Amino acid sequence: MKAVTWQGKKNVSVEEVPDPKIEQPTDAIVRVTTTNICGSDLHLYEPLGAFMDAGDVLGHETMGIVEEVGPEVGNLRPGERVVMPFQISCGHCHMCDLQLYTQCETTQVREHGTGAAIFGYSKLYGQVAGGQAEFLRVPQAQFTHIKVPEGPPDERFVYLSDVLPTAWQGVAYADVPKGGTLCVLGLGPIGDMACRIAIHQGARVIGVDLVAARLDRARSRGVETVDLNEHENDLGDAIREMTGGRGPDAVLDAVGMEAHGSPAGSVAHKVVGMLPDAIARPMMKNAGVDKLNALYSAIDIVRRGGTISLSGVYGGMADPIPMLTLFDKQIQLRMGQANVKRYVDDIMPLLTDDDPLGVDNFATHSLPLEDAPQAYETFQKKEDDMIKVVLKP
Ligand SMILES: NC(=O)c1ccc[n+]([C@@H]2O[C@H](COP(=O)([O-])OP(=O)(O)OC[C@H]3O[C@@H](n4cnc5c(N)ncnc54)[C@H](O)[C@@H]3O)[C@@H](O)[C@H]2O)c1
Ligand SMILES: [Zn+2]
Ligand SMILES: [Zn+2]
Numbered sequence: 001m002k003a004v005t006w007q008g009k010k011n012v013s014v015e016e017v018p019d020p021k022i023e024q025p026t027d028a029i030v031r032v033t034t035t036n037i038c039g040s041d042l043h044l045y046e047p048l049g050a051f052m053d054a055g056d057v058l059g060h061e062t063m064g065i066v067e068e069v070g071p072e073v074g075n076l077r078p079g080e081r082v083v084m085p086f087q088i089s090c091g092h093c094h095m096c097d098l099q100l101y102t103q104c105e106t107t108q109v110r111e112h113g114t115g116a117a118i119f120g121y122s123k124l125y126g127q128v129a130g131g132q133a134e135f136l137r138v139p140q141a142q143f144t145h146i147k148v149p150e151g152p153p154d155e156r157f158v159y160l161s162d163v164l165p166t167a168w169q170g171v172a173y174a175d176v177p178k179g180g181t182l183c184v185l186g187l188g189p190i191g192d193m194a195c196r197i198a199i200h201q202g203a204r205v206i207g208v209d210l211v212a213a214r215l216d217r218a219r220s221r222g223v224e225t226v227d228l229n230e231h232e233n234d235l236g237d238a239i240r241e242m243t244g245g246r247g248p249d250a251v252l253d254a255v256g257m258e259a260h261g262s263p264a265g266s267v268a269h270k271v272v273g274m275l276p277d278a279i280a281r282p283m284m285k286n287a288g289v290d291k292l293n294a295l296y297s298a299i300d301i302v303r304r305g306g307t308i309s310l311s312g313v314y315g316g317m318a319d320p321i322p323m324l325t326l327f328d329k330q331i332q333l334r335m336g337q338a339n340v341k342r343y344v345d346d347i348m349p350l351l352t353d354d355d356p357l358g359v360d361n362f363a364t365h366s367l368p369l370e371d372a373p374q375a376y377e378t379f380q381k382k383e384d385d386m387i388k389v390v391l392k393p
Contacts, residue, residue, distance in 0.1 A: 003133035020137035028141035036061035062131025085340035091143025167193035174250035191254030247303035255294035256312025310335035
């Protein structure tokens with residue numbers, strides 16, 4: 001089959017690889033019909049490259065048709081239409097019982113001390129082949145699937161794999177009081193969708209980014225936007241001015257480790273990027289290598305006693321954090337990979353023909369799988385007004 005493979009830093013290619021096969025009785029094979037590129041894939045594209053091997057198949061936002069099931073996957077049949085959550089979870093361990101599916105004890109990657117395995121997401125998350133391919137092997141398939149109805153196009157449901165539950169959890173963790181204000185940093189797919197969900201739930205939303213197309217799109221959906229280019233040095237003041245001098249009740253960081261405007265982190269990224277993997281890996285784990293500008297902004301912007309919700313992914317183990325300010329401002333900090341299936345029942349009623357969250361037209365680019373290498377480059381550079389890419393194998 002054809003698959004999008006990681007070949008080196010900033011280098012992905014479409015290759016012929018062996019078709020996946022049922023390996024465990026709890027596996028299923030899915031024929032992929034739509035598979036997206038995510039901002040998280042960009043972390044593998046560059047900063048997390050030390051945890052990848054050449055040939056690893058990328059992709060964790062996948063849907064398709066069940067092709068084959070193992071003998072212990074009693075609740076799936078060939079021909080059924082399914083979306084795969086980005087994380088692989090068993091549905092029956094202690095953590096799954098707590099609906100903390102990203103911490104599943106059956107698939108936790110103990111070798112690296114990390115949580116549940118994730119499709120196409122490096123050795124840190126189990127080195128499981130991803131879904132940017134013609135076929136996907138789904139481990140723990142008895143639980144790792146979301147059945148969706150026939151009829152509407154894939155674009156209606158494919159964001160259940162990641163964007164929708166991630167944005168939903170980000171907003172839930174932000175815990176905006178009734179009538180309150182949420183500031184969303186980063187208006188990529190995650191931040192954009194978080195804005196839509198928060199507005200749908202009745203919050204006032206202020207969105208920050210530095211890419212014109214992303215600011216425009218958020219504004220068209222009722223977000224009050226702030227262009228970071230105009231407020232590199234006074235973002236906190238600008239947002240306090242919009243919120244009675246106090247700051248918003250909550251800030252959602254939908255940027256993560258590749259934030260613009262963080263010179264120290266940028267040097268660390270470059271240095272780690274040039275080192276041999278064996279040295280870079282412990283560096284990533286033991287040193288502060290994140291670009292922390294968005295997190296620092298969040299700490300500054302949020303009102304006293306407010307909440308910061310981190311959806312953006314961070315990966316350094318010793319990042320410098322201003323504990324004095326966090327403690328003094330009495331800030332609550334909540335974060336993590338989204339527990340996808342926990343939110344499906346909340347989200348599904350919104351995936352209707354009247355499309356309140358605008359999922360049907362959420363993708364800016366729909367491309368054949370073969371175009372993935374160019375799409376990765378364009379998406380990373382934020383060119384061609386590209387905000388979300390869906391790939392069609
Ligand atoms: N928690 C989860 O389960 C989960 C799931 C999916 C994605 N993510 C993470 O969410 C983050 C966003 O993902 P995405 O797909 O929207 O990616 P993206 O890269 O398209 O979006 C990031 C946006 O942040 C903007 N930005 C950069 N620096 C900024 C700054 N200092 N202040 C404000 N905005 C800034 C960029 O211009 C861009 O529009 C990534 O870190 C991704 O890994 C987390
Ligand atoms: Zn994703
Ligand atoms: Zn589990």
